[in-house]
Amino acid sequence: MLTRSADDQFCLSVKSTADAQALAVQIQESNQWLDVVPGINSVVVRFDAARMEPDDAEYRLRKIVDHGIEPLAIPEQIVEIPVAYGGNNGPDLERVCKSLEITQPEFIALHTAKVFPVELVGFTPGFAFIGELQSQLHFPRRKEPRQSVPGGSVAVADSRTGLYALSSPGGWNIVGRTSLRLFDSAAEDPFLLSPGMRVRFVPLQNGDQQ
Numbered sequence: 001m002l003t004r005s006a007d008d009q010f011c012l013s014v015k016s017t018a019d020a021q022a023l024a025v026q027i028q029e030s031n032q033w034l035d036v037v038p039g040i041n042s043v044v045v046r047f048d049a050a051r052m053e054p055d056d057a058e059y060r061l062r063k064i065v066d067h068g069i070e071p072l073a074i075p076e077q078i079v080e081i082p083v084a085y086g087g088n089n090g091p092d093l094e095r096v097c098k099s100l101e102i103t104q105p106e107f108i109a110l111h112t113a114k115v116f117p118v119e120l121v122g123f124t125p126g127f128a129f130i131g132e133l134q135s136q137l138h139f140p141r142r143k144e145p146r147q148s149v150p151g152g153s154v155a156v157a158d159s160r161t162g163l164y165a166l167s168s169p170g171g172w173n174i175v176g177r178t179s180l181r182l183f184d185s186a187a188e189d190p191f192l193l194s195p196g197m198r199v200r201f202v203p204l205q206n207g208d209q210q
Contacts, residue, residue: 002061008034008049010061013042014069017119017131021195022072027064038195040120040129072196078115079197081163081178083154084204085111089177096139096156096173107175108203110134116161118197126165126183128193133159145171152177154201161201163193 005011014020017040024038027045035046047057085108086093097107111133120129133156141157146169149155153164155172162172165182182192193199 002058002065004054004058005044006046007054009044009046010058011042011044012061012065016041017117017195018071019069023065023069025072026067026070027061030060030064032060038120075196075198077198079193079199080202081154081180081199082202082204083112083176083178085154085176090154090175092142092155092173093175096175100136100139102136107137110137111161111175112201112203115198115200118193118195118199119160120195121191121193124164124166124168125185126163126191126193127168128163128165128182130161130163130199131159133161139173141171142173145169149174150177152179152182154178165192 001013003011003013012023014023020038020041020043024036024043027033027043028036032047033045034048035044037044045061084090086104093104093107097104100107114134116130116132118128119131121127137156138159139156148167149164149170149172151164151166153174154176155162155164155170155174157172163178163182164170180192184190
């Protein structure tokens, strides 16, 4: 579905995050747009209203959509995210496991059992939305968000894992922490993760350093 969302932008709704990422790439390849931003299940496109009429922009976007979404190749590389689960690193893990009626080792085993796609990077610089969690791990956001969540926190909410690159307010349930630097403003490529990448969470053993 294609809708006008502002004077100079359109929003295209799609069925999945994979479709959003693939469609964004196809739209970007035409080099006609000011911004193309994929989301969880949509793509927002901003056009130059001084050079392009809205009807023309809509026509060009519909032509791309009608061509069909070409799936992106699945990257071979898997980024391993070392995680210290529970305790001071994951203050919500015990409560989450109690509500889900599983043990902490069972939670960790499920959370580290599969490869997950990076769906979106946003909210704050480097914050990564990772999905989709197994149904046994689905858990709602906290009723009361924290004023400050430490950078490196690994958290869950609803059907996804969220990685806090920087310290910020947040309402996700913190289950662990990683020492990886997810965002470095001084680096040539400041983001460790980007949409379409694949990650695997790796549990740190007792004695491993964070």
